[in-house]
Structure formats: C-alpha cells, structure tokens
Amino acid sequence: MRRSFYSWLMTQRNPVAANEVQTFANGAFYDQQFPKQSDDFDEISRHLEENASYLHSVTIFDEAWAEYLASEN
Template sequence: MRSRGFYEWLMTQRKPENADEVQEFANAAFFDSEFPKQSQNFDEISKYLEENAPYLMSMEVFDEAWRRFLASEEEL
C-alpha cells in the first residue's frame, strides 16, 4: 500500500526555474483546483488529465511522472 498519494508526491517535484517536463507538470498541477488530489489510481488520474488538463502537453509526461512516483514509493 502506498504511503502517500500521487498529488502529494507531485507537489514535491515543483521547481520554479529550469524545470524538466515533470517539474513543469507539477508546477501547473499546483494551480489546478480540480485535480484528483486524493487519488492513487493511475486510470482515474489519467482520465482526469486527458479530459481536463490543457497544461499537460503530452500524456507521456504523466507516464514518466507516474514511473518516478512508483520508484519513490519503493524507496520508502
């Protein structure tokens, strides 16, 4: 069982300058008041982003963020 949600992890990736794509995603998601903050479900978050996140240029960015999230959870 994961100890924290994806959104909580994503917020740790925010970076104001020289951000990579995942960090830019985190920066933009911070301002998305409808983001499913409590969800830990890949499909639910993916569907939300596909339908409601014009700030996400490619779903590949989400996929990479999810991979990093899972890797960080394995370290805990």
C-alpha cells in the first residue's frame, strides 16, 4: 500500500517556496478539509477544484501527482 498523496506532499513543503509544488504543499498544509488519507486522484482533484483557492492552476496538481507516482514506484 502506498502512502497518501498528502503525506508525500508534506515532504515537499518549503518555507521559502522555491517552486510551484512547494507553494502548493505550503497551502495544503493549512487546508483543514484536504483528504489527508487519500491516494485517489479523482477525490483529491475534486477537492482542489472546489475548495483550494491557494492552488493557482490544476496543472500544478498534475505535476505534483506525477512526482508522487514516480516516488512511489
């Protein structure tokens, strides 16, 4: 069983946010409704589209998801 996307994303946090994935991770950290236990693309994507004003573009999520999958294989 792979770890949740949120768990992976938290490894990307960076207080100075050098890139968009790090900025996304910083914002997700403060998102109380983020599906923290999920590894389901559709569930997380739906949450981000409906609730994540801190995510400026869904392509950032797509990039982060690709990195997540690569790290789990």
